[in-house]
Amino acid sequence: MVFFSCILPTENNNMNNNLSRESLFSDTLNGKAVQLYTLKNKQGMSVEFSNYGATVLSINVPDRDGKVENVVLGYDSIGGYYAGKSYFGSIVGRFANRIANGKFTIDGVEYTAPLNNGKNTLHGGVNSIDKQVWDAKQTDSSIAFSIIIPDGENGYPGEVNLTVTYTLNENNEIVIDYNARTTKTTILNVSNHTYFNLSGDPSQTILEHMLQLYASRFTPVDSTLIPTGELKEVSNTAFDFTTTKQIGRDIEMNEEQIILGKGYDHNFVLNESAESIKPVAIVDEMSSGRRMEVFTTQPGVQFYSGNFLDGSQQGRGTSFQKRSGFCLETQFFPDSPNKPNFPSTILKPGETFTSKTIYRFSTFK
Numbered sequence: 001m002v003f004f005s006c007i008l009p010t011e012n013n014n015m016n017n018n019l020s021r022e023s024l025f026s027d028t029l030n031g032k033a034v035q036l037y038t039l040k041n042k043q044g045m046s047v048e049f050s051n052y053g054a055t056v057l058s059i060n061v062p063d064r065d066g067k068v069e070n071v072v073l074g075y076d077s078i079g080g081y082y083a084g085k086s087y088f089g090s091i092v093g094r095f096a097n098r099i100a101n102g103k104f105t106i107d108g109v110e111y112t113a114p115l116n117n118g119k120n121t122l123h124g125g126v127n128s129i130d131k132q133v134w135d136a137k138q139t140d141s142s143i144a145f146s147i148i149i150p151d152g153e154n155g156y157p158g159e160v161n162l163t164v165t166y167t168l169n170e171n172n173e174i175v176i177d178y179n180a181r182t183t184k185t186t187i188l189n190v191s192n193h194t195y196f197n198l199s200g201d202p203s204q205t206i207l208e209h210m211l212q213l214y215a216s217r218f219t220p221v222d223s224t225l226i227p228t229g230e231l232k233e234v235s236n237t238a239f240d241f242t243t244t245k246q247i248g249r250d251i252e253m254n255e256e257q258i259i260l261g262k263g264y265d266h267n268f269v270l271n272e273s274a275e276s277i278k279p280v281a282i283v284d285e286m287s288s289g290r291r292m293e294v295f296t297t298q299p300g301v302q303f304y305s306g307n308f309l310d311g312s313q314q315g316r317g318t319s320f321q322k323r324s325g326f327c328l329e330t331q332f333f334p335d336s337p338n339k340p341n342f343p344s345t346i347l348k349p350g351e352t353f354t355s356k357t358i359y360r361f362s363t364f365k
Contacts, residue, residue: 024077025050025057032133034078037143039168044068045361047168052081053090053130054145054164056194061172064289064363069200071290071361073325075315082131086195086313086320090130091164092123093190094149094156095345097267097302097334100226104337106157106185106346113155118224123193125154129162130193142167151183158184158349164192172361180353188347189332191298192357195306195325198285198292202316205323206306207248210284213241213303215268219333219342220257229339231269239266244282247305247326263307263323267300267333277356281328289365295358296330299343303328330357 025036029052036057040046044066048057058070074088075081081088095113102113102121114125123130134145142165149160160182167175178190197206218239219227234240238250238258251263258264270278280294280301294301304327311319318324336342347353 021048027078029133034133035136037136039141039143039166041168041170041172043170043172045168045172047166047174049143049145049166050078050081051134051136051145052078053132054134054147055081055091055130056089056166056192059174059194059361061290061361062363063200064365067200069288070316071196071198071200073195073197073202073315073320075313080315084313086309087123087130087193088313089192089194091145091190092193092329093129093162093188094124094154094160095121095187095337096123096189096191096193096329096331098122098224098226100224100335100338102155104187106187106337111155111157120224120226128154139165141169156186158182158186158347160186160188160347162190164190174359176357176359178353178355180347181351182347183349185346185348187337187345188353189336189345191302191329191331193327193329195327196283196292197325198283198290199288200290202320202324203318205248205321206326207246207251207323208286209247209326210244210286211241211247212244212282213268213301214271214279214281215301216242216271217269219267219269219300221260221266223260225261225265226335227267227333227339227342229341234268239264239268244284248323251305261307264303264305265307267302267331269300269333270296270298277358280330283328284364289363291362291364293360293362294328294330295360297355298330298332298357300333301328301330302334330355
């Protein structure tokens, strides 16, 4: 059985600076309550969430010796998430990843989103769903976060009703289910942006983590990290994770795509599968014996090696340095609206968008 808790702040929470986790992550923003939610299972795993950005705050899992530690990066209070610029743990959209020049066309009409990543739009634009308070409710062993994205917000057409449901089961799996509908034809690409460090120590880099990706192709990018449209084979490149290797093994190679991304910040094209949900990745951390497996119904995964972390973001008693966390963001491909050969991100009225991603945690000897 999985347990749910939501604790509102009390007057005593803030006395004598002895602040509880609940009070540190409780607030009122634009008239809506910001709250902490926790799911636990019988295996000793727990996950904390905020309805601000439908954000994963912590994932606490045992190592091979049973020691439970938090394996994600995050801030120490809700104020850090308000000011944060790295999307730690949040749901990003309405279009995750980048859109070239912030422009896209639907049915012959051109739309423009705000530029917030050089000359491109990143993760939907400004004050997007990662910076808003979602509605939340308990559904059995899960937390369901819902938000209505207004028609025209950040330049996108259609009012979108989006629900993201997190479930923690007894197999130490975090299951994320996405469901969305729109009032007008629009584009939609939503993903979770959690940064992982399976060592449990965010002062360490993730370069020695062992990674396998179920992807024989990736989408090369230009100097602004927009895909060129090519689907390139990973063989004989630094992007070949088809067999397990250290994340850091080829990360400093004198290879154009590595130089452009300052490491890995690329979409990988997941191999076709007869199953509706396909394997994405296996990550092993040797010192702790922790393993994370990822599965999804989406066609791609953005592997990001924390290249732009620079110590300015702080939490958990440390400054998050370059490559102290990695992301595996299951998604459609970046700039898909401008790349006809990429899987379509169009969502029409009367249709329902659904997708599922699973993060499974275990240990090895």
